[in-house]
Amino acid sequence: MHVAGLARLHMDEGDVERMATQLGTILAYVDTLKEVDTEGVAPMSHAVHLVNAMREDTVGEHLGVDIGLSGTEEKEDGHFLVPKIVG
Template sequence: MKITKEEVMHVANLAHLDMDESSIDTFTFQLGKILEYVDTLNRVDTEGVLPTYHAIALTNAFREDIQKDHFDKEQVLGNAPEKEDGSFIVPKVIQ
Protein backbone atom coordinates (compact mmCIF):
# COMPACT_ATOMS: atom_id res chain seq x y z
CA MET A 1 0.00 0.00 0.00
CA LYS A 2 1.10 3.60 -0.63
CA ILE A 3 0.40 4.68 2.92
CA THR A 4 0.58 2.69 6.16
CA LYS A 5 -1.76 2.70 9.13
CA GLU A 6 0.99 4.31 11.20
CA GLU A 7 1.38 7.14 8.68
CA VAL A 8 -2.36 7.81 8.70
CA MET A 9 -2.28 7.92 12.51
CA HIS A 10 0.72 10.27 12.41
CA VAL A 11 -0.96 12.64 9.94
CA ALA A 12 -4.28 12.52 11.86
CA ASN A 13 -2.29 13.49 14.92
CA LEU A 14 -0.72 16.46 13.07
CA ALA A 15 -4.18 17.57 11.95
CA HIS A 16 -5.63 17.20 15.46
CA LEU A 17 -8.09 14.48 14.51
CA ASP A 18 -8.93 11.48 16.70
CA MET A 19 -9.74 8.27 14.90
CA ASP A 20 -11.08 4.95 15.97
CA GLU A 21 -9.61 1.70 14.70
CA SER A 22 -12.16 1.17 11.92
CA SER A 23 -11.83 4.74 10.54
CA ILE A 24 -8.06 4.32 10.43
CA ASP A 25 -8.47 1.13 8.40
CA THR A 26 -10.96 2.73 6.00
CA PHE A 27 -8.88 5.87 5.55
CA THR A 28 -5.67 3.88 5.06
CA PHE A 29 -7.33 1.87 2.28
CA GLN A 30 -9.00 4.88 0.60
CA LEU A 31 -5.99 7.20 0.84
CA GLY A 32 -3.77 4.41 -0.47
CA LYS A 33 -5.92 4.15 -3.58
CA ILE A 34 -5.98 7.93 -4.05
CA LEU A 35 -2.19 8.25 -3.61
CA GLU A 36 -1.55 5.40 -6.06
CA TYR A 37 -3.62 7.33 -8.56
CA VAL A 38 -1.76 10.58 -7.76
CA ASP A 39 1.50 8.76 -8.54
CA THR A 40 0.61 9.01 -12.25
CA LEU A 41 2.07 12.53 -11.91
CA ASN A 42 5.52 10.94 -11.80
CA ARG A 43 5.15 10.24 -15.53
CA VAL A 44 5.26 13.99 -16.21
CA ASP A 45 8.67 15.57 -16.74
CA THR A 46 8.62 18.71 -14.60
CA GLU A 47 12.35 19.41 -14.69
CA GLY A 48 12.75 23.21 -14.60
CA VAL A 49 8.99 23.89 -14.51
CA LEU A 50 8.03 26.60 -12.03
CA PRO A 51 5.21 25.62 -9.69
CA THR A 52 1.93 27.62 -9.82
CA TYR A 53 0.49 28.61 -6.47
CA HIS A 54 -1.92 31.26 -7.78
CA ALA A 55 -4.08 30.98 -10.87
CA ILE A 56 -3.67 34.67 -11.72
CA ALA A 57 -0.44 36.65 -11.65
CA LEU A 58 -0.80 38.78 -8.55
CA THR A 59 1.37 41.21 -6.69
CA ASN A 60 0.99 42.16 -3.05
CA ALA A 61 -2.07 44.26 -2.35
CA PHE A 62 -1.01 47.13 -0.12
CA ARG A 63 -3.19 49.77 1.51
CA GLU A 64 -2.56 52.85 3.59
CA ASP A 65 -1.83 52.02 7.22
CA ILE A 66 -4.92 53.68 8.61
CA GLN A 67 -7.49 52.38 11.05
CA LYS A 68 -10.69 51.11 9.48
CA ASP A 69 -14.05 49.99 10.84
CA HIS A 70 -13.74 46.92 12.99
CA PHE A 71 -15.96 44.67 15.07
CA ASP A 72 -16.61 45.55 18.66
CA LYS A 73 -15.87 43.03 21.38
CA GLU A 74 -19.46 41.80 21.57
CA GLN A 75 -19.51 40.97 17.86
CA VAL A 76 -16.15 39.22 18.03
CA LEU A 77 -17.30 37.11 20.97
CA GLY A 78 -20.79 36.61 19.56
CA ASN A 79 -20.15 33.08 18.31
CA ALA A 80 -17.72 31.97 21.05
CA PRO A 81 -18.58 28.56 22.50
CA GLU A 82 -17.42 29.81 25.94
CA LYS A 83 -16.64 33.37 26.98
CA GLU A 84 -16.22 35.40 30.14
CA ASP A 85 -15.42 39.06 30.90
CA GLY A 86 -14.76 39.91 27.25
CA SER A 87 -12.44 36.94 26.66
CA PHE A 88 -12.55 33.51 25.02
CA ILE A 89 -12.40 30.70 27.57
CA VAL A 90 -10.28 27.63 26.82
CA PRO A 91 -9.44 24.60 28.99
CA LYS A 92 -6.49 24.97 31.33
CA VAL A 93 -3.19 24.98 29.39
CA ILE A 94 -0.67 24.80 32.25
CA GLN A 95 -1.23 22.11 34.83
Protein backbone atom coordinates in the same frame (compact mmCIF):
# COMPACT_ATOMS: atom_id res chain seq x y z
CA MET B 1 -2.66 7.61 13.27
CA HIS B 2 0.00 10.33 13.21
CA VAL B 3 -1.85 12.22 10.48
CA ALA B 4 -5.12 11.82 12.36
CA GLY B 5 -3.48 13.11 15.51
CA LEU B 6 -2.20 16.18 13.73
CA ALA B 7 -5.66 16.88 12.35
CA ARG B 8 -7.28 16.26 15.76
CA LEU B 9 -9.43 13.45 14.34
CA HIS B 10 -10.60 10.57 16.49
CA MET B 11 -10.56 7.21 14.72
CA ASP B 12 -10.94 3.63 15.70
CA GLU B 13 -9.05 0.68 14.21
CA GLY B 14 -11.67 0.05 11.52
CA ASP B 15 -11.53 3.70 10.40
CA VAL B 16 -7.77 3.53 10.20
CA GLU B 17 -7.84 0.57 7.88
CA ARG B 18 -10.42 2.15 5.58
CA MET B 19 -8.64 5.53 5.57
CA ALA B 20 -5.28 3.92 4.90
CA THR B 21 -6.65 2.27 1.75
CA GLN B 22 -8.31 5.49 0.60
CA LEU B 23 -5.25 7.61 1.29
CA GLY B 24 -3.16 5.05 -0.56
CA THR B 25 -5.38 5.45 -3.63
CA ILE B 26 -5.11 9.23 -3.43
CA LEU B 27 -1.34 9.11 -3.12
CA ALA B 28 -1.13 6.72 -6.05
CA TYR B 29 -3.20 9.13 -8.08
CA VAL B 30 -0.93 12.01 -7.13
CA ASP B 31 1.98 9.86 -8.22
CA THR B 32 0.68 9.87 -11.79
CA LEU B 33 1.42 13.63 -11.79
CA LYS B 34 5.06 12.75 -11.35
CA GLU B 35 5.09 11.36 -14.86
CA VAL B 36 4.81 14.88 -16.28
CA ASP B 37 8.13 16.35 -17.32
CA THR B 38 8.52 19.50 -15.17
CA GLU B 39 12.15 20.14 -16.04
CA GLY B 40 12.70 23.91 -16.15
CA VAL B 41 9.20 24.75 -14.93
CA ALA B 42 9.01 26.89 -11.78
CA PRO B 43 6.75 25.53 -9.01
CA MET B 44 3.45 27.36 -8.91
CA SER B 45 1.40 28.09 -5.84
CA HIS B 46 -1.65 29.67 -7.43
CA ALA B 47 -3.90 28.98 -10.37
CA VAL B 48 -4.23 32.69 -11.15
CA HIS B 49 -1.45 34.89 -12.48
CA LEU B 50 -1.91 37.62 -9.94
CA VAL B 51 0.73 39.22 -7.74
CA ASN B 52 0.92 42.05 -5.21
CA ALA B 53 -2.65 42.27 -3.98
CA MET B 54 -2.06 44.78 -1.21
CA ARG B 55 -3.72 47.37 0.97
CA GLU B 56 -2.46 50.64 2.37
CA ASP B 57 -1.51 50.79 6.05
CA THR B 58 -4.62 52.45 7.43
CA VAL B 59 -6.65 51.46 10.47
CA GLY B 60 -10.21 50.53 9.65
CA GLU B 61 -13.21 49.61 11.73
CA HIS B 62 -13.04 46.99 14.41
CA LEU B 63 -15.78 44.51 15.05
CA GLY B 64 -15.86 45.42 18.71
CA VAL B 65 -15.61 42.99 21.56
CA ASP B 66 -19.39 42.43 21.88
CA ILE B 67 -19.92 41.37 18.28
CA GLY B 68 -16.54 39.66 18.15
CA LEU B 69 -17.44 37.39 21.04
CA SER B 70 -21.12 36.99 20.09
CA GLY B 71 -20.48 33.64 18.46
CA THR B 72 -19.51 31.91 21.68
CA GLU B 73 -20.94 31.21 25.09
CA GLU B 74 -17.48 30.60 26.45
CA LYS B 75 -16.27 34.08 27.31
CA GLU B 76 -15.20 36.15 30.28
CA ASP B 77 -14.20 39.81 30.68
CA GLY B 78 -13.88 40.31 26.95
CA HIS B 79 -11.78 37.17 26.50
CA PHE B 80 -12.47 33.87 24.79
CA LEU B 81 -12.50 31.14 27.39
CA VAL B 82 -10.77 27.89 26.43
CA PRO B 83 -9.69 24.73 28.23
CA LYS B 84 -6.36 25.30 29.94
CA ILE B 85 -3.47 24.70 27.59
CA VAL B 86 -0.43 24.85 29.82
CA GLY B 87 -0.01 22.78 32.96
